Amino acid sequence: MIQDKLSMALPNKGRLQEPAIDLLKKAGIRIVRTERQYLAETSEPNLEIIFVRASDIPVYVYFGAADLGITGHDLVTERMVEVYELLDLKFGRCELTMAVPTGSRIYSVQDLPNDVRVATEFPNLASAYFEKLGKKVEVIAVRGSTEITPTVGLADAIVDLTSTGKTLEANDLRPIGMLLVSSARLICNKIALRTKEASISALVGRMKSVIGDG
Amino acid sequence: MFIRLQTPRGTRDYLPEEAATRRIVEDSFRRTFDLWGYREIRTPTFEFFDVLATGTGAELEDSMFKFQDKSGRLIALRAEMTASTARVVGTQLLNSLKPIRLWYIANMFRYDEPQAGRQREFWQAGIELVGSSLPEADAEAIALMIQALKDIGLKDVRIDVGQVGIFKELIKQGGLKPETVDQIRTSIDKKDRQTLEKALEASNLDEDTKKILRLLPELRGGTEVLNRLSELTRSPEMGQIVENLKKTLECLKSYAVPEGAVTIDLGIIRGIDYYTGVVFEAYVPELGMALGGGGRYDGLIREFSSSDVPATGFAIGVDRCMLALEKQAYPFPTVTRSTALILPVTEKMRGEANRIANLLRQSGISTETDISGWNLSRGLSYGSRANIPYVVVLGEEEYERGTAVVRDMKAGKQTEVKIDELPAFLRGEKT
Numbered sequence A: 001m002i003q004d005k006l007s008m009a010l011p012n013k014g015r016l017q018e019p020a021i022d023l024l025k026k027a028g029i030r031i032v033r034t035e036r037q038y039l040a041e042t043s044e045p046n047l048e049i050i051f052v053r054a055s056d057i058p059v060y061v062y063f064g065a066a067d068l069g070i071t072g073h074d075l076v077t078e079r080m081v082e083v084y085e086l087l088d089l090k091f092g093r094c095e096l097t098m099a100v101p102t103g104s105r106i107y108s109v110q111d112l113p114n115d116v117r118v119a120t121e122f123p124n125l126a127s128a129y130f131e132k133l134g135k136k137v138e139v140i141a142v143r144g145s146t147e148i149t150p151t152v153g154l155a156d157a158i159v160d161l162t163s164t165g166k167t168l169e170a171n172d173l174r175p176i177g178m179l180l181v182s183s184a185r186l187i188c189n190k191i192a193l194r195t196k197e198a199s200i201s202a203l204v205g206r207m208k209s210v211i212g213d214g
Numbered sequence B: 001m002f003i004r005l006q007t008p009r010g011t012r013d014y015l016p017e018e019a020a021t022r023r024i025v026e027d028s029f030r031r032t033f034d035l036w037g038y039r040e041i042r043t044p045t046f047e048f049f050d051v052l053a054t055g056t057g058a059e060l061e062d063s064m065f066k067f068q069d070k071s072g073r074l075i076a077l078r079a080e081m082t083a084s085t086a087r088v089v090g091t092q093l094l095n096s097l098k099p100i101r102l103w104y105i106a107n108m109f110r111y112d113e114p115q116a117g118r119q120r121e122f123w124q125a126g127i128e129l130v131g132s133s134l135p136e137a138d139a140e141a142i143a144l145m146i147q148a149l150k151d152i153g154l155k156d157v158r159i160d161v162g163q164v165g166i167f168k169e170l171i172k173q174g175g176l177k178p179e180t181v182d183q184i185r186t187s188i189d190k191k192d193r194q195t196l197e198k199a200l201e202a203s204n205l206d207e208d209t210k211k212i213l214r215l216l217p218e219l220r221g222g223t224e225v226l227n228r229l230s231e232l233t234r235s236p237e238m239g240q241i242v243e244n245l246k247k248t249l250e251c252l253k254s255y256a257v258p259e260g261a262v263t264i265d266l267g268i269i270r271g272i273d274y275y276t277g278v279v280f281e282a283y284v285p286e287l288g289m290a291l292g293g294g295g296r297y298d299g300l301i302r303e304f305s306s307s308d309v310p311a312t313g314f315a316i317g318v319d320r321c322m323l324a325l326e327k328q329a330y331p332f333p334t335v336t337r338s339t340a341l342i343l344p345v346t347e348k349m350r351g352e353a354n355r356i357a358n359l360l361r362q363s364g365i366s367t368e369t370d371i372s373g374w375n376l377s378r379g380l381s382y383g384s385r386a387n388i389p390y391v392v393v394l395g396e397e398e399y400e401r402g403t404a405v406v407r408d409m410k411a412g413k414q415t416e417v418k419i420d421e422l423p424a425f426l427r428g429e430k431t
Helices: A017-026 A059-062 A074-078 A124-132 A166-170 A199-210 B017-036 B058-062 B082-092 B135-151 B164-174 B180-187 B193-202 B207-218 B226-231 B236-252 B316-326 B346-361 B376-385 B396-400 B419-426
Strands: A006-011 A031-033 A037-043 A047-052 A069-072 A084-089 A094-101 A116-120 A135-140 A157-162 A173-182 A184-190 B046-048 B066-068 B076-077 B101-108 B121-130 B158-163 B262-265 B276-281 B292-296 B311-316 B340-344 B367-369 B390-394 B403-408 B413-418
Touching: A006 A017, A006 A199, A017 A031, A017 A199, A017 B082, A031 B066, A031 B316, A047 A059, A047 B180, A047 B226, A059 A069, A059 A074, A059 A184, A059 B180, A059 B262, A069 A074, A074 A084, A074 A124, A074 A173, A074 A184, A084 A199, A084 B017, A084 B193, A094 B226, A116 A124, A116 B311, A124 A135, A124 A157, A135 A199, A157 A166, A157 A173, A166 B346, A184 B058, A199 B121, B017 B121, B017 B135, B076 B158, B082 B101, B121 B135, B121 B292, B121 B316, B135 B158, B135 B311, B158 B236, B164 B180, B164 B207, B164 B236, B180 B193, B193 B207, B207 B226, B226 B236, B236 B262, B236 B276, B236 B340, B276 B311, B311 B316, B340 B346, B346 B367, B346 B396, B346 B419, B376 B390, B390 B396, B403 B419, B413 B419
Parallel strands: A006 A047, A006 A069, A116 A135, A116 A157, B158 B262, B340 B367, B340 B390
Antiparallel strands: A031 A037, A037 A047, A069 A184, A084 A184, A094 A157, A094 A173, B046 B076, B066 B076, B101 B121, B121 B311, B158 B276, B276 B292, B292 B311, B390 B403, B403 B413
16 A cells, blocks of 8 residues: 655656556556646556656655656666666666777777776766776767767767667777666665655555566 | 856856855854864875875865976875875874864865766865864764764664774785785675675685675674674684674763664675774765765874874765755755945935945844945835845934834834934834
């Protein structure tokens, strides 16, 4: 039984949205859209859904604007916010990969010369990665179409999400390193889990039985 | 050009109205700390990086603002106060009377990604209690934190209490690589059971230890969680740690801490390395972030001296308290400017205006005088727009009689009052 009022942030578009809605449905939670586009009710009287950008969900949950959220582990890590990651939902699997043009002489991250320019949608993760490697790299933050940046001369290399490797191939790019393995997570606000523990546990239990624990 | 109009990311201005409400909160912290026998300490805003990085761990080190002085030494802005306090105690207060009770309210600096409730310059109010290793000291720190938060006007303040000794004791056995410890710590802290499982599988910890580590994120509640832990281990060290936590909670009962305000949470493994014993975090249900936290750090002062000096303490985020008060709709008193405006109606009265203003200020009434050469109507209009409750109109005729006309701006009423009776009149006393 969900006794407390709970809110959950879901992606308003993109590859994580459908599987997230599907997972909730299998857990017995139907989403009932309302007139306001970004808000929805559910078949659970005390559970409300907020639709926002997947990359913003960690911030909503960190601040407590939503108690729970479904978004990628990559986005949680990139936003560098403190939230609980209660469940690995197993879908949306992908890798954050470093890639260079196929013709490049660079074959591993150790080969990277200093001051190489790397375009990415994940500037925080990329910067931390290069710092750990001891490489001085110029990270260029972009908001999409990362894979075309080497072709047009904006960057020498990219750090981007890959799931099959086809996009890299199609853009004449070759992977040379992996930063992070990601999948969708159920994240939770740190205070909400304490003040609404029973309700959140009940909901987590239902979702867990759908994905199977392990 | 553009840069001249802005402040750096993560910093901000506090205009008079907001500064005044923050002052109310800070004054309340000062009062509470004073009442518990704590004395103020001030340390430099910037210090040698090596001092500030003592015991704080990689994460906090990374987020410090660092720069070199002219002789090339590495300097940093303080990111928290405990390392500085430990330096002061270890180098200057080692032989002073113990326990030492210290408080501070100061700005801190962290080069983090700014978020709501997380600025790069932020304020902390905190205490350090030095010289006792007993659970009584931990209980005092926790009780004082609750009291300080209640005194600023927060309702439903809650504290979760843990013991990092449990984690440190478990990890000690394995001879683990720092990366593995870090991974286990982070995944417990994030309640990320899958990553925890992977990290544990890859480690060479024995099955019993793994079992307890796996359970830590779930061990939250009343004293029953301590019993559950005790059932899983027969190690005498662990028994002592659990006993220490029990005693702290027992002590806490004698303070006026409301029922249900304190919960045991063994999953609290605070990110800063120097903690060694009881740790705690405070929050209110209305705000999604902890208001502050603290704990015991028995090894830290040794880093600055050759003596083991036990200590505990906490820090409260002032900015987060402001957010929490706002969320709980705390009725801050409306901030008025001056109580009185002295308005001379002729040039001749100008000097008298300042004399009378001084008379009022000496009686503790905040007073301003007209410096813009206004006539009566402009002056009254300013007084009304500035929410000044009384305008004292100085006319030559009245002045010769030894009086002035006081206009009560709210009531719209005018009274002729003897000049030497003005202070009493403005304080609302009968004359």
